[in-house]
Amino acid sequence: MKFIQLFFLTMEPIIDYPDRVKIVLDELVRNFRNYLRGELVGVYLHGSLAMGGFNEESSDIDVLIVTQDKLVLEDKKVLSQIMLKLSIKAPANGFEVSVVTLENLRNFIYPTPYEFHFGIDQLKNFEEGNVDFTSGKTDPDLAAHFVITKERGICLLGLPIKEIFPDVPRGYYLDSVIRDVEWSYERIIDCPKKGKLDVPVYGVLNFCRVIALISEGIVTSKLEGGDWALENLPERYYPIITEALREKRQSGTAEKIDAGLIKDFAEYAIQIIRNAK
DSSP, rough: OOOOEEEEOOOOOOOOOHHHHHHHHHHHHHHHHHHHGGGGEEEEESSHHHTOOOTTOOOOOOEEEEESSSOOOOHHHHHHHHHHHHHHHSSTEEEEEEEEEEEHTTTOSSSSSEEEEGGGHHHHHHHHHHHOOOOOOTTHHHHHHHHHHEEEEEEESSOHHHHHOOOOOOOHHHHHHHHHHHHHHHHTTTOOOSSSEOOOOOHHHHHHHHHHHHHHEEEEHHHHHHHHHHSSOOOHHHHEEEEEEEHHHHTOOOOOOOHHHHHHHHHHHHHHHHOOO
């Protein structure tokens, strides 16, 4: 894997959350603190809300919970009920919450084991009680979450971020974000080949920020990656990037984009990204 030197764009923590988000975040922290008590090491916000790119209609709330020890089955069942209740009060895309142990931060391995994970894509399974809590599981996405948390995250409760989050090796971080990009690429390629389509905001801006990482070693949010792309990528792709940024900032404002241009951009981006492996 090619060597990439990373530079992080630093910002002041974003603390002016929308009222609805602040209320549900406060409740999440209170619930986890009251249930886990001495087992709770900390609650940490990352993703778009921490990095200044949150959209109440399209973004989820990304949270990492760190515990002293592994969770038992009863813990996972209780946390499931907590998250189901909080999801009713959350913005449209809800939460993505992962629970990891302090041991797995201090002795980082890739992909990283986790104790509990809750996301909107699993909501139905949680509601129906169809989640497997007994098998040990790992998640390659956690490497990227740890990087963003360490450089741009916000400690909502507990030990300071710098004290417990690991320095993730560059190769693992790159592999983590490339896996996510491949997922986006497959969905774009499966779209119709002709006509006008809604801009695939997540995929387009993900391409942009990963190319920024590969090209200049900078770690960005989706919005920052899109802004970087407008200054550094070929001009023919500006319409798709511009509309993706417009939609990310305010849902329902983007114009439809030619399907051929979307697929062309996806092919252009994936070649750069795959060549970086």
